[in-house]
Amino acid sequence: MGTISKIHEMLTTKQCSCTELTKSYLEQIEKSNPELNAYVNVTGDEALKAAEAVDKKLAAGEEIGMLEGVPMTLKDNLSTKGIETTCCSKILTGYKPIYNATVWELLQAQNAVMLGKTNMDEFAMGSSSETSYFGGAANPFNTKHCAGGSSGGVASAVGANIAAYGLGSDTGGSIRQPASFCGIVGLKPTYGAVSRYGLIAYGSSLDQIGPITKSVEDAAIVFDAISKQDERDSTSKGSSEETYSKLDNDIKGLKIGIAREYLDGVRDDVKEAVLEAAEVYKSLGAEIVYFDLPALKYALPVYYIIACAEASSNLGRYDGIRYGYKTAHYNGTHDMICRTRSEGFGEEVKRRILLGTYVLSAGYYDAYYKKAQDLRGSIIRSFNDAFENCDVILAPTVPMTAFEMGHAVSDPIETYLTDICTVPVNIAGLPGVSIPCGFNAKGMPIGMQLIGRSFGEATILNAAYKYQQAAPDKFMDTKWGVKL
Numbered sequence: 001m002g003t004i005s006k007i008h009e010m011l012t013t014k015q016c017s018c019t020e021l022t023k024s025y026l027e028q029i030e031k032s033n034p035e036l037n038a039y040v041n042v043t044g045d046e047a048l049k050a051a052e053a054v055d056k057k058l059a060a061g062e063e064i065g066m067l068e069g070v071p072m073t074l075k076d077n078l079s080t081k082g083i084e085t086t087c088c089s090k091i092l093t094g095y096k097p098i099y100n101a102t103v104w105e106l107l108q109a110q111n112a113v114m115l116g117k118t119n120m121d122e123f124a125m126g127s128s129s130e131t132s133y134f135g136g137a138a139n140p141f142n143t144k145h146c147a148g149g150s151s152g153g154v155a156s157a158v159g160a161n162i163a164a165y166g167l168g169s170d171t172g173g174s175i176r177q178p179a180s181f182c183g184i185v186g187l188k189p190t191y192g193a194v195s196r197y198g199l200i201a202y203g204s205s206l207d208q209i210g211p212i213t214k215s216v217e218d219a220a221i222v223f224d225a226i227s228k229q230d231e232r233d234s235t236s237k238g239s240s241e242e243t244y245s246k247l248d249n250d251i252k253g254l255k256i257g258i259a260r261e262y263l264d265g266v267r268d269d270v271k272e273a274v275l276e277a278a279e280v281y282k283s284l285g286a287e288i289v290y291f292d293l294p295a296l297k298y299a300l301p302v303y304y305i306i307a308c309a310e311a312s313s314n315l316g317r318y319d320g321i322r323y324g325y326k327t328a329h330y331n332g333t334h335d336m337i338c339r340t341r342s343e344g345f346g347e348e349v350k351r352r353i354l355l356g357t358y359v360l361s362a363g364y365y366d367a368y369y370k371k372a373q374d375l376r377g378s379i380i381r382s383f384n385d386a387f388e389n390c391d392v393i394l395a396p397t398v399p400m401t402a403f404e405m406g407h408a409v410s411d412p413i414e415t416y417l418t419d420i421c422t423v424p425v426n427i428a429g430l431p432g433v434s435i436p437c438g439f440n441a442k443g444m445p446i447g448m449q450l451i452g453r454s455f456g457e458a459t460i461l462n463a464a465y466k467y468q469q470a471a472p473d474k475f476m477d478t479k480w481g482v483k484l
Contacts, residue, residue, distance in 0.1 A: 004218045006484050007070050007164055011058065018051040018058070018069035022113050025071040028481045029115060029162045036138045036480075038147070038156035040076055041084055042116040047071065050113045057111075066221050068111040073163040075151050076117040077124055078209070079198035080104055087200050088132035089122045091344030092324040101198025102233070103167055103209050103226045110225065115163055119153025122346045123315065124174055124202045126150050127418045128403070131348040136405055139182055140478040141444055145402040148178030154212045155182040161481025165213040165222055169199055171206045172303050173397075173422025176434035179212055180397035180447025183436045183476060185464070186212045187219045188422075190455045191429030192237040194223075195230035203310040206303075206426040215475065216435065216465040220244040223457060239457060246458045247465045252285030254463060257390030259293035262421060266399040273438030273446040274396050280470050281394070281463075289390050295382035296424055298375045303423035304416065305359050305372035311349075312356030318344065348412065376427050383428045387453050392463050396421050397434040397447035421449070431457045435464045436474045445476075 010016055026044050033039050054069035074080065077087045079097040086092040100108065108114075119137040121129050129152030130136035137152040139145040140160035147156035151168025155178035158166050168175045170188035179186025187210045194209045201207060211222035220243040229238030258278060263271055278288050320326035320340030327343055330336035345353070359368035386393065398418050407415070425432040430451055437448040452460035468475060 003215050004066060004070050004164055004213075004221050008066050010484065011054070011064065011069050014058070018054040018113070019048060021069070022047050022051040022071055024482050025115055025162060032160055032162055032480055035143055036140065036156050036160055036162070037135055038118055038137050038153045038160065038162065039073070039116045040086070040088060040119050040134045040153065043083060043114055046083070047113045047115050050111055054111050054113070065110050067107060067225055069113055070164050071113045071115050072107070073115050073118045073154055073157050073166040074104060075120050075154050075166065075168045077120060077169060077200040078104055078167060079200065080114070080117065083117065085117065085200070086133070087123045088120050088134055089345065089349070090133045090325050091318045091340070095324045097198070099198065102195035102230045104198065106226050106228060118157055118166060121150035121152070122349050123200070123311070124150040124169055124171055125311070125348050125352050127177060127415045128407070129153060130405065131346050133346065138405070139402045140480050141183060141402070142442070144404055145444065146181070146405050148181035148402060150174040151212060152178045155179055155184060155186070158182070158212050158214060159184050159478055161478065161483070165211055165218055167209055167222075167226070168212050169207055169209050170426065171202050171307060172419045172426050175210045175212055176397050176422050176432060176447070176449055177418065179434045181402035181445065183445030184212060184214055185216055185219045186210065186434045187223055187457070187461070188425060188432045189223060189227060189457060190431045192235050193227045193239050193431070193455060193457065195228070195233040195236040197230055197232040197236075201314040203307040204314065205310060206307055208426070216461055216468045217244065217247060219433065220247055220461050223461075240455055241458050243458045243461045247462055249462050250285070251281070251463055251466050254286040254392065255289050255390040256281050256286050256463070257289045257291055257386060257393045259291055259296065259386070259393060259395065261293050261296040262395035265420070266396050269440045270396050270399060270401070270446050274394065274448045277437045277448050277467060277471070278394060280467060284466055284470060291386060291389060293382055293386060295379045299379060299424040299427055300416070300420055302372045302375045302379065303419065303427055304355070305368050306376065306427075308352045308356035309360050309369050310356070312353045312360060315349070315353055320344070379424060380428045383424070383430060392460055393451040395449050395451065397449040398422070401440050401444040401446055425451055430454060431460055433460050433464050435467060436476070437471070438474055
């Protein structure tokens with residue numbers, strides 16, 4: 001398994017140079033990407049320049065940090081100065097930001113080797129990556145199935161070993177759901193733990209950047225590197241504690257809560273795998289506590305009202321005047337903006353803009369948006385009450401395993417329901433980590449999530465790590481990519 005610590009060891013013991021390592025990843029991308037469609041932009045020249053800088057440090061006998069020289073990737077909604085950033089939308093064709101996202105700035109300062117930008121649902125709106133202007137990303141366990149979304153390209157690349165780790169964004173499950181589908185680890189941090197500066201917005205009160213990795217240790221290493229307070233993001237607080245050094249703490253007596261509502265409507269194989277994981281935790285000395293969380297039934301409608309309302313506002317700036325795609329034929333400014341937006345946005349994005357505009361419109365604002373915000377408060381209070389009786393909440397990540405390509409496009413409403421287990425975390429601004437916990441009869445991965453108190457990343461990552469140690473057979477590698 002190509003973990004960060006394994007790569008760090010290879011570089012520091014001079015088993016290979018960073019340039020050789022980077023070239024092997026780039027070669028594997030060239031071989032695998034035509035089938036996986038994980039990358040939409042491969043940045044080979046930039047990657048090799050960064051690798052050369054690491055090799056110079058090693059040759060001079062200097063120490064390198066854990067992330068230095070480690071080949072990685074970024075979701076295509078994270079701004080990269082001078083490198084095309086499209087959100088996988090026609091409307092941002094040719095857009096090259098003039099600044100870096102804070103998270104990339106932090107990693108670049110540590111000589112991270114960015115292999116390229118990865119595929120995603122257009123403007124992060126979707127659950128399969130198939131709303132992407134470039135077509136969907138395939139699942140490394142079975143390429144007839146989708147990698148999930150919206151950070152499907154990152155999950156596909158990490159699962160297929162053509163990136164050691166990547167950064168995605170999670171508005172309603174967009175890190176955790178693809179991680180679950182691809183049998184890897186995805187951490188959605190607490191809202192405000194990681195700066196959103198340079199993340200092209202979907203739903204500003206819900207979006208959060210986080211790592212997608214092969215192992216829990218890697219998720220902790222990357223989270224520690226990017227969870228810094230940033231004055232350019234007024235919601236940014238940074239993390240109050242390091243998580244990597246707290247892995248392997250004893251979990252004897254840890255109270256793990258299971259809300260009965262999280263198991264409603266979940267497929268039998270998924271429910272079985274999650275309950276088996278609960279038994280593993282029992283064997284480690286944790287206490288399992290069942291409880292009711294009735295407010296969960298409001299989570300999906302609340303999420304879609306708030307997310308679409310914020311999207312309709314955030315996507316108002318794409319007008320064909322300042323950057324990106326512009327229609328070729330028009331009569332006057334108003335017609336140009338209408339045609340540009342009609343031609344530039346895909347069907348799913350237009351659907352959500354229309355929904356958001358509707359719930360914010362005069363006469364409907366109180367009935368929908370205001371009511372959703374009130375219910376958001378009750379969901380937050382319900383989680384606070386739940387954490388009075390438990391330390392961590394255990395739940396399925398998704399009610400099912402990865403569906404076949406084409407399914408999400410043919411049935412968008414059913415696809416919205418895949419978010420049912422993940423959206424409550426975003427509504428409440430809590431941290432959640434998805435880790436593999438089994439496989440279905442067809443060999444497709446099943447994921448579970450651990451949800452913690454606000455800024456409780458150290459607790460959930462430690463609990464996830466203890467499960468990873470106790471059940472390593474659930475963390476399977478795929479046939480793809482670079483084998484270290």
